[in-house]
Amino acid sequence: xxxxxxxxxxxxxxxxxxxxxxxxxxxxxxxxxxxxxxxxxxxxxxxxxxxxxxxxxxxxxxxxxxxxxxxxxxxxxxxxxxxxxxxxxxxxxxxxxxxxxxxxxxxxxxxxxxxxxxxxxxxxxxxxxxxxxxxxxxxxxxxxxxxxxxxxxxxxxxxxxxxxxxxxxxxxxxxxxxxxxxxxxxxxxxxxxxxxxxxxxxxxxxxxxxxxxxxxxxxxxxxxxxxxxxxxxxxxxxxxxxxxxxxxxxxxxxxxxxxxxxxxxxxxxxxxxxxxxxxxxxxxxxxxxxxxxxxxxxxxxxxxxxxxxxxxxxxxxxxxxxxxxxxxxxxxxxxxxxxxxxxxxxxxxxxxxxxxxxxxxxxxxxxxxxxxxxxxxxxxxxxxxxxxxxxxxxxxxxxxxxxxxxxxxxxxxxxxxxxxxxxxxxxxxxxxxxxxxxxxxxxxxxxxxxxxxxxxxxxxxxxxxxxxxxxxxxxxxxxxxxxxxxxxxxxxxxxxxxxxxxxxxxxxxxx
Numbered sequence: 475x476x477x478x479x480x481x482x483x484x485x486x487x488x489x490x491x492x493x494x495x496x497x498x499x500x501x502x503x504x505x506x507x508x509x510x511x512x513x514x515x516x517x518x519x520x521x522x523x524x525x526x527x528x529x530x531x532x533x534x535x536x537x538x539x540x541x542x543x544x545x546x547x548x549x550x551x552x553x554x555x556x557x558x559x560x561x562x563x564x565x566x567x568x569x570x571x572x573x574x575x576x577x578x579x580x581x582x583x584x585x586x587x588x589x590x591x592x593x594x595x596x597x598x599x600x601x602x603x604x605x606x607x608x609x610x611x612x613x614x615x616x617x618x619x620x621x622x623x624x625x626x627x628x629x630x631x632x633x634x635x636x637x638x639x640x641x642x643x644x645x646x647x648x649x650x651x652x653x654x655x656x657x658x659x660x661x662x663x664x665x666x667x668x669x670x671x672x673x674x675x676x677x678x679x680x681x682x683x684x685x686x687x688x689x690x691x692x693x694x695x696x697x698x699x700x701x702x703x704x705x706x707x708x709x710x711x712x713x714x715x716x717x718x719x720x721x722x723x724x725x726x727x728x729x730x731x732x733x734x735x736x737x738x739x740x741x742x743x744x745x746x747x748x749x750x751x752x753x754x755x756x757x758x759x760x761x762x763x764x765x766x767x768x769x770x771x772x773x774x775x776x777x778x779x780x781x782x783x784x785x786x787x788x789x790x791x792x793x794x795x796x797x798x799x800x801x802x803x804x805x806x807x808x809x810x811x812x813x814x815x816x817x818x819x820x821x822x823x824x825x826x827x828x829x830x831x832x833x834x835x836x837x838x839x840x841x842x843x844x845x846x847x848x849x850x851x852x853x854x855x856x857x858x859x860x861x862x863x864x865x866x867x868x869x870x871x872x873x874x875x876x877x878x879x880x881x882x883x884x885x886x887x888x889x890x891x892x893x894x895x896x897x898x899x900x901x902x903x904x905x906x907x908x909x910x911x912x913x914x915x916x917x918x919x920x921x922x923x924x925x926x927x928x929x930x931x932x933x934x935x936x937x938x939x940x941x942x943x944x945x946x947x948x949x950x951x952x953x954x955x956x957x958x959x960x961x962x963x964x965x966x967x968x969x970x971x972x973x974x975x976x977x978x979x980x981x982x983x984x985x
Contacts, residue, residue, distance in 0.1 A: 547572040550605055552580040562593040569594075572601040577630075581605040584612030591619035602628040610658070613637030617644040627652040629680075634658020635666050635687055642668055651691070652678040663687050668694050679705055686712055695720060701727040709733045714740040722746060729753040738762030742769040749775040756783045763790035773798040777805040782833065784810055791815035795822045803828040810836040813844045820848035827876075830856040842866030846873025856881040864892040871900050881906045 505513055520528065546565050548554065550573035554561075562568070571594060575581035582590070587608050591597070597620045602608070610633045617623075617637075623645040635658065642648065651674065653659070661684050668674065668690045676699040677692065679685045685705035692700060693715040700723055702709060709731050716723060723744045728737075734757040741747065747770040752758055763786055767773065776794065780786045787810050794801070795818035802825050811834060819826070826849055831837050837860040845852070846869045853876050862885050870880070880896070880903060882888055888907070896905050 544568060545570040547574070550575045550582045550602075552582060552586075552607070555582065555586050558586065558589060558593075562590070565594075567596075569596055570599040571597055573603070573605055574601075575604040575606070577604060581607045583607045584609055584615065587612045588615035588619070591616040595619050596622055598622055599625040600627070602631055604630045606630070606632045606657075609633050610637035610640070614640040617641045621645055621647075623648055625650040627654075627678075628656065629654035630656075632657045634660070635663045638666050639664075642666070642672065642674075647673055649673055650676040652680075653682065653688075654678070654680040656682065659684055659687060665689070666691060672696065675699065677701065679703070681705065685709075688712075689715055692716065695722060697721070697723055699723070699725040699727075701729075702731055703727070703729040705731060707732065710737040710740070713737040716740060716744055725749040727751040727753070728755055731755055733757065735759055735762030735765070739765045742766045745769060746772060748772050751777040752786075753777065753779040754781045756781055756785070759785040760787065760790035764793040767794045767797045771797050772800060774800055775803040776801065777803075777807075778809055779807040780809040782808040788812055788815040792818055795819040799823060799825075801826055805830040805832075806834065807832045808834065810834050811841070812836045813841050816841050817844045817848065820845055825851055827851055827853045829854070830858075831860060832856070832858040834860055838862055839866035839869065843869045843873075846870045849874055850876065852877055854879045856883075857885060858883040860885055861887060863887045864889055864895075867892045868895065868899075871896050871903070877903060879904045879906075883908055 508516075517528065544567055546568045548561070548571075571590070573582065573587075573590075582605060584607070587605075600620070600623060605628075608631060613633050614637060617640040621644055623641070624647055626641060626645075626648065627650075629652075634656065637658070638651075638653070646669075659682050663684055665687045672694065674691060674694050674696055677688065677697065678701040679688055680701075680703040682705045684707065685702065686707055686709070689712050691697070692712055709728075710733055713733065714736070721744045724746050726741060726744070726747065726749070728751065730753065733755050738752075738758055739762060741750070742765045747766075750766065750770070750773060752763075763778075767790070773794075776798070778786055791806075791809075791811055792815045795815065799822055801819075801823040804819070804823075804826060805828075807830075811831070816837075829845070829849065829852060831841075837857070839862055842857075842862055843866065845855070852874045855870065855874070855877060858881075864887075867880075867882065867888060870877070877900070883906075885908075890907070890909055893905060893907050896903060
């Protein structure tokens with residue numbers, strides 16, 4: 475009862491802590507006496523994220539870290555101009571450069587950007603974010619100096635079509651172009667023209683006022699990937715430039731666009747199409763989807779976010795089951811699909827491995843039983859916001875012999891009891907449900923006990939309103955972050971346990 479006096483182990487703990495962290499540790503740079511070459515060698519064992527954080531500690535670490543690096547990321551504020559010569563003296567072999575500036579600061583000017591391009595003439599990848607002081611003139615100077623550029627990503631900048639035309643003219647080997655929130659692309663902007671000798675493979679247009687000026691790029695015969703996200707205006711005409719049947723497009727992503735069945739009809743002539751995302755395009759209907767799947771028979775991945783408009787449903791999906799037999803991944807969000815269409819898809823699409831059904835009031839236990847019976851190749855399944863019950867989940871577990879990952883979210887009728895039932899019935903199945911205490915479910919061993927390895931969640935996740943692809947969670951940063959957290963937590967617990975055992979044994983020995 476009451477507060478107990480401090481034990482010898484407590485004083486030992488404090489002494490150990492003082493020994494591990496000397497008082498002047500924070501104020502002392504223990505690397506000051508290390509030669510630059512030795513310090514640079516140490517940096518080679520760090521990850522990219524750790525090296526980026528280390529570059530913020532001191533200017534010496536920033537310069538030393540760049541000695542043998544090909545990738546450089548800088549805060550492109552105007553104040554950095556006096557340090558650029560010394561930085562690029564150390565960074566003499568940079569091929570990947572990222573310049574970022576916040577909205578409350580002045581970025582590098584055209585002269586500074588031209589100097590950077592002169593010092594780094596072998597750049598192959600460049601990313602610009604918030605560099606509002608760089609104009610078309612600066613982009614022209616940059617393009618003349620960096621003719622080996624293969625990838626350009628620019629966002630929240632003020633230059634326009636003239637600067638981009640200069641890049642397309644001088645950078646003949648440019649393969650990827652991403653343009654986001656460029657203020658110079660306005661209603662009176664000139665057209666962005668693509669030269670016949672171009673090797674452009676991928677285009678991403680996002681949040682542009684007059685993105686239709688890129689029509690020439692969309693019509694490129696070398697283009698493989700096209701992403702158009704939240705751009706204003708009607709896009710049917712732009713998509714129709716690929717309507718001659720000679721397009722090389724294999725991936726198309728349309729999100730929150732004014733595009734109708736006429737645009738989908740144009741897409742249907744892209745016979746090599748393998749991946750199609752139709753996200754929140756309310757004017758698209760079953761007719762347009764039928765037109766696409768009838769002609770694009772190589773389709774492997776299809777993501778549809780119907781936005782609960784009920785214009786895409788069983789009619790279009792039944793055509794999918796007839797013509798797209800190579801389908802491997804299907805994501806339906808806000809689409810009222812029933813067993814009428816899911817049954818033929820499950821029966822005919824024998825290679826279907828990944829399936830996500832989200833936000834549909836028409837998907838219940840009957841549809842779950844249909845999937846369990848006929849989706850033999852299914853490996854990853856996600857269901858969210860659908861009126862299913864424990865009966866449907868159990869049916870899925872009894873079927874689908876190759877299922878390895880199951881995610882059930884916001885299905886309010888499903889109870890927590892089915893989680894334990896699943897772990898007993900399918901011990902190697904990774905299950906993620908509402909109310910899980912950990913992001914990664916614990917793998918149950920064959921002897922009934924919990925193993926030491928934590929399995930990181932990796933299941934289908936639908937597209938959020940913020941944009942982006944509907945990808946497999948764990949393929950992006952979220953899975954890596956979860957894995958990192960798991961490793962850090964395990965290391966922390968192990969160190970704490972070992973330290974306690976050591977202190978206890980030392981205290982016992984001293985008595």
